[in-house]
Amino acid sequence: MxxxxxxxxxxxxxxFGFALWSIVPLDKSVFGRExxxxxxxxxxxxxxxxxxxxxxxxxxxxDEIMEGVKGVIERRINALGITEATVQIQKQEGEYNIVIxxxxxxxxxxxxxxxxxxxxxxxxxxxxxxxxxxATGTVTVNGEEKELVLSSRYFKENTYVTVSQTTAETLLxxxxxxxxxxxxxxxxxxxxxxxxxxxxxxxxxxxxxxxIIAPRVNDVIEDKGQIEGLxxxxxxxxSLVLNAGRIDVPLGSWADGEFxxxxxxxxxxxxxxxxxxxxxxxxxxxxIGIVLLLVFMLVYYRLPGLVACLSLGIYGVVLxxxxxxxxxxxxxxxxxxxxxxxxxxxxxxxxxxxxxxxxLRGGRSLGAAVEAGFNRAWxxxxxxxxxxxxxxxxxxxxxxxxxxxxxxxxxxxLFIGVALSMFTAITVTRTFLRLIIGSQVVTxxxxxxxxxxxxxxxx
Amino acid sequence: xxxFVGRKRWFFLISEIFVIMGIVALVISQIxxxxxxxxxxxxxxxxxMILQFSPIDSHEVSWHDFQGQLRQEMAALGYDKARIQDxxxxxxxxxxxxxxxxxxxxxxxxxxxxxxxxVEIIDYYLVSGTVAGETARNALIAVIIAxxxxxxxxxxxxxxxxxxxxxxxxxxxxxxxxxxxIIGIFxxxxxxxxxxxxxxxxxxLLAVVGYSxxxxxxxxxxxxxxxxxxxxxxxxxxxNDSLIETLGRCLNTALTTLxxxxxxxxxGGATIHYFVLVLLLGVIIGTYSSICISSQFLxxxxxxxxxxxxxxxxxxx
Numbered sequence: 001m002x003x004x005x006x007x008x009x010x011x012x013x014x015x016f017g018f019a020l021w022s023i024v025p026l027d028k029s030v031f032g033r034e035x036x037x038x039x040x041x042x043x044x045x046x047x048x049x050x051x052x053x054x055x056x057x058x059x060x061x062x063d064e065i066m067e068g069v070k071g072v073i074e075r076r077i078n079a080l081g082i083t084e085a086t087v088q089i090q091k092q093e094g095e096y097n098i099v100i101x102x103x104x105x106x107x108x109x110x111x112x113x114x115x116x117x118x119x120x121x122x123x124x125x126x127x128x129x130x131x132x133x134x135a136t137g138t139v140t141v142n143g144e145e146k147e148l149v150l151s152s153r154y155f156k157e158n159t160y161v162t163v164s165q166t167t168a169e170t171l172l173x174x175x176x177x178x179x180x181x182x183x184x185x186x187x188x189x190x191x192x193x194x195x196x197x198x199x200x201x202x203x204x205x206x207x208x209x210x211x212i213i214a215p216r217v218n219d220v221i222e223d224k225g226q227i228e229g230l231x232x233x234x235x236x237x238x239s240l241v242l243n244a245g246r247i248d249v250p251l252g253s254w255a256d257g258e259f260x261x262x263x264x265x266x267x268x269x270x271x272x273x274x275x276x277x278x279x280x281x282x283x284x285x286x287x288i289g290i291v292l293l294l295v296f297m298l299v300y301y302r303l304p305g306l307v308a309c310l311s312l313g314i315y316g317v318v319l320x321x322x323x324x325x326x327x328x329x330x331x332x333x334x335x336x337x338x339x340x341x342x343x344x345x346x347x348x349x350x351x352x353x354x355x356x357x358x359x360l361r362g363g364r365s366l367g368a369a370v371e372a373g374f375n376r377a378w379x380x381x382x383x384x385x386x387x388x389x390x391x392x393x394x395x396x397x398x399x400x401x402x403x404x405x406x407x408x409x410x411x412x413x414l415f416i417g418v419a420l421s422m423f424t425a426i427t428v429t430r431t432f433l434r435l436i437i438g439s440q441v442v443t444x445x446x447x448x449x450x451x452x453x454x455x456x457x458x459x
Numbered sequence: 460x461x462x463f464v465g466r467k468r469w470f471f472l473i474s475e476i477f478v479i480m481g482i483v484a485l486v487i488s489q490i491x492x493x494x495x496x497x498x499x500x501x502x503x504x505x506x507x508m509i510l511q512f513s514p515i516d517s518h519e520v521s522w523h524d525f526q527g528q529l530r531q532e533m534a535a536l537g538y539d540k541a542r543i544q545d546x547x548x549x550x551x552x553x554x555x556x557x558x559x560x561x562x563x564x565x566x567x568x569x570x571x572x573x574x575x576x577x578v579e580i581i582d583y584y585l586v587s588g589t590v591a592g593e594t595a596r597n598a599l600i601a602v603i604i605a606x607x608x609x610x611x612x613x614x615x616x617x618x619x620x621x622x623x624x625x626x627x628x629x630x631x632x633x634x635x636x637x638x639x640x641i642i643g644i645f646x647x648x649x650x651x652x653x654x655x656x657x658x659x660x661x662x663x664l665l666a667v668v669g670y671s672x673x674x675x676x677x678x679x680x681x682x683x684x685x686x687x688x689x690x691x692x693x694x695x696x697x698x699n700d701s702l703i704e705t706l707g708r709c710l711n712t713a714l715t716t717l718x719x720x721x722x723x724x725x726x727g728g729a730t731i732h733y734f735v736l737v738l739l740l741g742v743i744i745g746t747y748s749s750i751c752i753s754s755q756f757l758x759x760x761x762x763x764x765x766x767x768x769x770x771x772x773x774x775x776x
Contacts, residue, residue, distance in 0.1 A: 041582075041730065108560060109560065109561060112560070253587045253589055253590075254589050255587065255588060255589050263557075263559070263587065264585065264587070265586075265587045265589065265590050266584075266585065266586055266587070266590070267560065267583070267584070267585040268582075268583065268584045268585070269560065269580075269582070269583045269584075270581065270582050270583075271579065271580070271581040271582070273511070273579070273581055274509065274511075274581035274582055274730075277728065278728050278730060281726055281727050281728040282723075282727060282728070284726045285722045285723040285725070285726040285727040286719070286722070286723070288722040288726060289718055289719030289720070289721070289722030289723060290719065292718040292719070292722065293715050293718050293719055296714065296715060296718065297715070300711065332728075332730055332731050333659060333662065333731060333734060335723075335727075336723060336727075336731055336734060336735060336738065337666075339719045339720065339723055340666065340716065340719075340720070340738060342719055343712070343715050343716030343718075343719050343720070343742075344673075344712075344716070346712065346715040346716075347708075347712040347715070347716070350708050350711045350712050350715070351677070351708050351712075354705075354707050354708040354711070357707075358704065376684070379680055380676065380677045380680040380681070383616050383676045383677075383680055384672075384673040384674070384676040384677050384680075385673065386612060386616075387609055387612060387669050387672040387673050387676060388669040388670070388673055390605065390608045390609060390612060390669065391605055391665050391666060391668055391669030392669070394601050394604055394605050394608070394665060395601070395662055395665050395666070397601070398597060398598065398601040398661070398662075398665070399662075406658065406659060406662075407658055407659070407661075407662045410659075410662050410666070411662075414666065
């Protein structure tokens with residue numbers, strides 16, 4: 001028994017032990033990771049992709065503003081109690097896509113409503129007939145006199161909610177920019193004792209009790225002000241919306257050169273029922289497939305088959321640990337990628353064993369045959385798996401372009417699976433076989449699938 | 460000893476029949492449904508959803524009859540162009556034009572009332588028409604890039620052989636053969652059973668591309684090794700020996716992969732059913748083509764026996 005093999009064996013066992021420890025039980029927290037991260041088709045949940053209409057924004061400001069948009073959408077969705085949602089911005093050929101993933105069951109209609117809220121809010125006053133009309137004022141901006149509508153555009157991005165220490169009332173505190181201060185002064189002077197409602201498009205904002213939010217103007221407001229009398233929830237919501245509504249970035253999708261607000265590019269919602277069902281079916285399929293595979297390996301390849309089974313076991317455990325610790329989001333196609341990679345992991349072993357059998361039939365000693373089997377099979381394993389890697393890379397690119405998570409899930413699991421399979425076949429299987437042969441426990445060639453009479457020139 | 464190389468005309472004939480059947484299928488499909496393949500919403504835009512029905516009177520429900528009723532109700536509600544696919548266990552996949560999730564819920568509710576059944580949308584998927592066209596273009600680009608990348612890779616891997624480009628071309632011919640037959644089969648499934656191709660179909664196809672080349676490379680690798688050992692002078696004999704030597708490996712790998720894929724195909728559920736079918740077909744056809752097409756093509760090219768490609772042509776010499 002060579003020393004190198006022993007070290008390798010210790011390394012493999014340590015790796016296996018660590019991997020096993022980290023995934024048993026699966027929901028144990030290891031490096032802050034708990035359980036496997038499941039994609040929406042397994043866990044249930046929603047996936048939304050919107051295009052942002054940035055045509056009104058100067059190109060150089062777009063990146064920064066989109067970051068702001070992202071932050072606001074995150075806060076809005078979180079405000080609905082959906083805490084695990086992720087919001088990403090994908091920039092492609094000058095277009096900005098907002099990708100929103102909401103795991104688990106959620107009120108998706110409400111979430112979409114919140115995402116669609118991304119417009120400037122307008123303040124409106126009541127005319128003599130009780131209709132809400134935009135509250136306007138005339139102010140001088142850069143030496144030019146303009147008639148402007150009071151809107152969230154002129155609020156500074158530091159609106160916040162606090163509770164009054166004296167009256168214990170909820171207060172919404174805001175500051176106005178220069179133009180806003182002039183505008184608000186004019187309007188508030190005119191409207192003392194009257195109400196100002198806040199409109200999003202043609203719809204007034206409503207509180208949780210369904211009433212229109214329309215605070216009464218008590219004082220002249222210039223650069224600073226506060227709104228009283230809101231419930232805590234309403235105040236928080238309003239502060240979010242005011243902070244977000246400083247710039248108009250409609251979300252929706254382009255269709256034939258027209259921008260359709262609030263219609264997503266992609267939307268997918270999978271119920272938790274279907275997700276659970278898919279998990280059960282995948283597990284059943286994987287177990288049946290793997291059992292068949294192991295039985296076949298054992299029957300056909302005997303002792304090396306057993307070694308391959310052990311090395312596949314290690315492969316499976318390490319792969320699960322990688323999925324958990326990286327973490328890799330598992331989707332249904334991802335499971336298929338995993339299963340396909342299992343087939344390919346076997347392939348590397350099969351290549352080696354077939355080669356070894358040939359060498360044995362050619363009359364080589366066991367040790368020499370195994371070494372030759374590994375060395376000769378290596379070029380084929382390497383060359384053939386590289387083609388799979390190329391395919392995976394292209395798929396990964398395509399997955400990003402498609403905006404389809406599922407394609408990437410498959411590419412990632414297949415890539416990791418095949419890479420790891422090369423490692424297990426070359427390192428694990430070889431070390432085990434060397435150790436068995438070195439210890440001379442099993443010397444009968446039949447155990448290696450080569451009956452004595454088929455050996456070409458017996459010594 | 461099996462004489463693979465000697466039977467190459469038969470192999471070519473079989474493949475040619477399949478390829479011609481594929482072309483016929485594409486043409487028929489073009490006539491029948493105005494498209495060579497039934498395109499899914501990833502490429503056309505639209506909505507697909509899985510509705511789960513649990514009829515209130517659940518005794519003796521014939522899902523086939525139910526599907527008929529469903530189709531009628533959908534038409535009555537103005538969705539006469541919708542395609543409906545039975546996904547088993549009371550689940551039906553519906554493909555229709557772009558409708559919002561709110562409209563979908565409304566539709567489901569109405570269907571539930573009309574068909575006297577509880578109904579739940581367990582999967583809702585909307586793709587806007589805008590991106591769909593782009594998706595189709597990108598998918599095509601991806602397949603072409605994959606083929607070219609594989610060609611360059613093989614040319615590089617076999618750079619020490621005389622005319623490495625020939626090896627690459629033969630591998631690519633087998634690859635196109637595999638992809639084409641799968642497309643043909645899905646074309647038939649498209650107009651017979653309404654099976655639509657989607658982004659996952661392309662994914663499966665690219666995985667097949669990887670697998671097919673993978674298999675071919677293993678066989679070529681052995682031919683390369685045997686050529687450089689100069690055991691036999693005749694190239695076709697070397698190829699035949701190499702095929703026999705790698706046969707065990709090729710079949711066993713295909714078998715082990717088929718075991719797991721078959722389990723996934725039979726028990727894995729409707730969502731990835733046809734994706735797994737692409738992979739299954741890919742493994743079978745990819746294995747066949749690496750033994751019976753790419754290597755044989757190599758021999759044909761080496762010996763300039765182009766007539767072997769023609770069915771029923773007279774044998775030369």
